[in-house]
Amino acid sequence: MIKEEKNKKKLIPLLVYGSLRPGQYNFDRFFGKLSKNRIDNPETEVDFICSVILSGYKMYTIGKAPYPVVIYGKPEDEIECDLLLIDENSYNNIRLMEEEAGYNEDKVDVKFEESKNSFEANVFVYGDSINLDKYQRIESGNWNQYVAENSKAEVN
Numbered sequence: 001m002i003k004e005e006k007n008k009k010k011l012i013p014l015l016v017y018g019s020l021r022p023g024q025y026n027f028d029r030f031f032g033k034l035s036k037n038r039i040d041n042p043e044t045e046v047d048f049i050c051s052v053i054l055s056g057y058k059m060y061t062i063g064k065a066p067y068p069v070v071i072y073g074k075p076e077d078e079i080e081c082d083l084l085l086i087d088e089n090s091y092n093n094i095r096l097m098e099e100e101a102g103y104n105e106d107k108v109d110v111k112f113e114e115s116k117n118s119f120e121a122n123v124f125v126y127g128d129s130i131n132l133d134k135y136q137r138i139e140s141g142n143w144n145q146y147v148a149e150n151s152k153a154e155v156n
Contacts, residue, residue, distance in 0.1 A: 011045060011085035013121035015054060015108065018068030018143040020094065021082050022048055030090055041089045049083040052110055054123070059138040062130065066150065068143045069103075069126035079141035083110060083121060091122075102128035 019026035029035055031046045038044045058073035070079055086094075095105060104127035111118040138146045 009043065009045065010088050011047065012088060012091045013049075013110070013119065014084050014086055014091060014094070015052070015081040015110070015121050015123040016084060017054075017059065017070055017079050017081045017123075017141075020084075021144060023144065024147070026097075030094060031086075041087070043087060044090055045085075045087040046090065047085040049085060050112075051080060051082050052112075053078050053141075054081050054108065054110075057125070057141075059141050059143065060132055060135045061138060061146065062135045066147065068138070068146075069130070070123075071126050071130075071132075077141070080143075081123065095124075098124040102126060 014020075016027070018024065020030070021027060031038065031044065035044075055078050056073055056075050057070050057079045058077045059079050060069050060071070061067060062069050098105070103124040106123050106125045107120050108123055109118045110121045140146065
C-alpha cells in the first residue's frame with residue numbers, strides 16, 4: 001500500500017522495530033526537526049499509524065552499544081513494530097543505511113484484527129550471517145521495553 005496525498009506525494013509503509021521507532025535515536029536522526037534528512041528534504045513526512053505484532057521474527061541485541069537485529073524465526077516468535085508512512089526520499093535514505101549495515105528489505109502483510117484488512121509493508125531483516133550464541137535474545141520482541149529496562153539498570 002502506497003498512500004498518495006492530494007499533491008501526489010507517495011508515502012511508503014515501513015515497519016520499524018528498533019532504533020527507527022519514535023523516541024529512538026535513528027527516528028530522531030531521520031525525522032527530528034534538526035535532522036540532516038529534514039534539512040536536505042523539507043518535504044520530509046512521517047505519519048505514525050499504529051503499533052503491530054509481527055509473527056515469525058526474533059529480535060537480538062548485538063554490539064557493544066545495544067543495537068537491535070531481527071532475523072526470521074518460527075511462526076510463534078513475535079516482535080513489536082510501529083507502522084509508519086514515510087516519504088520516498090526518507091525511505092531511500094533509510095534503505096541505504098539498512099543495506100550498508102547488512103539488512104535486507106522484506107515485504108510482509110500487515111493484518112489489522114479489528115477490521116480484518118491487510119496490506120503490504122516493508123521491513124528490514126538482518127541478512128548477514130551472525131553467531132547468535134554470543135548475543136542476547138530479546139524475548140519480549142519489544143525494543144522500547146528492552147531499552148527502558150536496561151537504561152534503568154545502568155542508573156541503579
